[in-house]
Amino acid sequence: EPEVTQTPSHQVTQMGQEVILRCVPISNHLYFYWYRQILGQKVEFLVSFYNNEISEKSEIFDDQFSVERPDGSNFTLKIRSTKLEDSAMYFCASGRASYNEQFFGPGTRLTVL
Amino acid sequence: QKEVEQDPGPLSVPEGAIVSLNCTYSNSAFQYFMWYRQYSRKGPELLMYTYSSGNKEDGRFTAQVDKSSKYISLFIRxxxxxxxxxxxxxxxxxxxxxxxxxxxxxxxxxxxxx
Known part of the structure; x- marks a missing residue:
């Protein structure tokens, strides 16, 4: 069964450093998303991406964040200058064109020191 | 008012029990409702997906949506x-x-x- 994959599973970085989180969505999906979950809090929407552009972004997704689909298979989230409060689990999700089910990857745990 | 409210529990039941899980919401524009299961430090796994009101059953799982009450449920038999x-x-x-x-x-x- 196809699944969303994410790398790395755990990323530790120093405050102010850039990180890139990588995702490989399910191959025939067209909608891509990033969410994050701070420990003990709700899952929060960050950004949705369709047809090579951002469809919507949340207030969290400020100028420090960017997304890219560089090669038709990978989907990346970049945080340019990490802050302590960026520490969270980051989940990538993908969905098919005319359906609303979103399938999630296992997540990347980002720890900012 | 929070958009989606869900009692965090914890809920503890004996094996074989019927479990009822619920959410309420405030935005009447919501049309698609999902239930995900998440194991510790893993990604959410889609269990059930329902459009608008009504019931949907899949094996031991039943999802119910009551849009008039803005209330959704998941039952596990x-x-x-x-x-x-x-x-x-x-x-x-x-x-x-x-x-x-x-x-x-x-x-x-x-x-x-x-």
């Missing part, structure tokens, strides 16, 4: 220890754009005891 996890509700609107952002409940932690 003959619960098993392997059902022990956090159950999250999520929902989204039907809009003309390509945005399908999910709005989430906090999740209910369920423990099924052998």
């Amino acid at each position: 003959d619960s098993q220890p392997s059902d022990s996890a956090t159950y999250l509700c999520a929902m989204t609107t039907l809009n003309a754009g390509n945005n399908r952002k999910l709005i989430w409940g906090l999740g209910t932690s369920l423990a099924v005891n052998p």
